[in-house]
Amino acid sequence: xxxxxxxxxxxxxxxxxxxxxxxxxxxxxxxxxxxxxxxxxxxxxxxxxxxxxxxxxxxxxxxxxxxxxxxxxxxxxxxxxxxxxxxxxxxxxxxxxxxxxxxxxxxxxxxxxxxxxxxxxxxxxxxxxxxxxxxxxxxxxxxxxxxxxxxxxxxxxxxxxxxxxxxxxxxxxxxxxxxxxxxxxxxxxxxxxxxxxxxxxxxxxxxxxxxxxxxxxxxxxxxxxxxxxxxxxxxxxxxxxxxxxxxxxxxxxxxxxxxxxxxxxxxxxxxxxxxxxxxxxxxxxxxxxxxxxxxxxxxxxxxxxxxxxxxxxxxxxxxxxxxxxxxxxxxxxxxxxxxxxxxxxxxxxxxxxxxxxxxxxx
Numbered sequence: 001x002x003x004x005x006x007x008x009x010x011x012x013x014x015x016x017x018x019x020x021x022x023x024x025x026x027x028x029x030x031x032x033x034x035x036x037x038x039x040x041x042x043x044x045x046x047x048x049x050x051x052x053x054x055x056x057x058x059x060x061x062x063x064x065x066x067x068x069x070x071x072x073x074x075x076x077x078x079x080x081x082x083x084x085x086x087x088x089x090x091x092x093x094x095x096x097x098x099x100x101x102x103x104x105x106x107x108x109x110x111x112x113x114x115x116x117x118x119x120x121x122x123x124x125x126x127x128x129x130x131x132x133x134x135x136x137x138x139x140x141x142x143x144x145x146x147x148x149x150x151x152x153x154x155x156x157x158x159x160x161x162x163x164x165x166x167x168x169x170x171x172x173x174x175x176x177x178x179x180x181x182x183x184x185x186x187x188x189x190x191x192x193x194x195x196x197x198x199x200x201x202x203x204x205x206x207x208x209x210x211x212x213x214x215x216x217x218x219x220x221x222x223x224x225x226x227x228x229x230x231x232x233x234x235x236x237x238x239x240x241x242x243x244x245x246x247x248x249x250x251x252x253x254x255x256x257x258x259x260x261x262x263x264x265x266x267x268x269x270x271x272x273x274x275x276x277x278x279x280x281x282x283x284x285x286x287x288x289x290x291x292x293x294x295x296x297x298x299x300x301x302x303x304x305x306x307x308x309x310x311x312x313x314x315x316x317x318x319x320x321x322x323x324x325x326x327x328x329x330x331x332x333x334x335x336x337x338x339x340x341x342x343x344x345x346x347x348x349x350x351x352x353x354x355x356x357x358x359x360x361x362x
Contacts, residue, residue, distance in 0.1 A: 039278035042107035045253035107227035113201035138215035208290025244353035257360035306348035316343035
């Protein structure tokens, strides 16, 4: 009887230890994941997931790192400062060429908010639709050649500049380029420096508020540019299930925006995200535009965009087109273009591993 009592007491004590330490054990099981992000639309997905605890529901613990540009993100990759992230389609090409970073999902389509701006008194603004097939694009080649463009090089805004110049049969060799970060472009252009400002969202909304004229964007110039989900190649290959869980968390946010759109609640959440995470003040109308100008793709849509059963996928074509523009402007060698164009770094492997169903909001 004494033995039975003693054993019972030991079992009870052990049970109390495990119950008391349960949260600690659960915390230890979380996989800490450093994410590369910029003060842009797509950062809403991991930021909101963190607020809602969606990352922890998947056994992850997000640490969202701030970078000013995609190239800054890539500069931090060799030191393994982050494992997964969100990156523009233009710098991702450089990431692939330098570090073999895979493209395994899409944050959004930012073709409508990567733009080239001119001041309203510019000669360029006097002419619209001069080139057949581009009715929304302002300017003439003679008004553009030799002018100064303020741009963050090797970025989505740089791609907007390249597509704009291509409409007129020009390249970046025909103009003067001043490399600046986005905030500096806003300040410099406001001070009268440069003839054109090349901006991505949300800085492009500030340009509209300043009364500057959008003379072209990626979409109006006949191209497309995605925000991509990017990763450290070694990490992704060793942890495919973690990448799939990360994607599932992202799709919960994507579904919210796809189903609800720019509601008052969502718009205020975007304002809060920019202020709390990026230290940027945005008006309600600016935050609303940010949602409206960024089409997103749910899982089923992305699987179609990555489908290679009939040849090159849409995702591969978009990146190849960007690479061709970079090559035509001397940014890529023929060998590098061929490497990008193979498209084997753009994969639906992890998309197919995402656990369904994913919560929707309809």
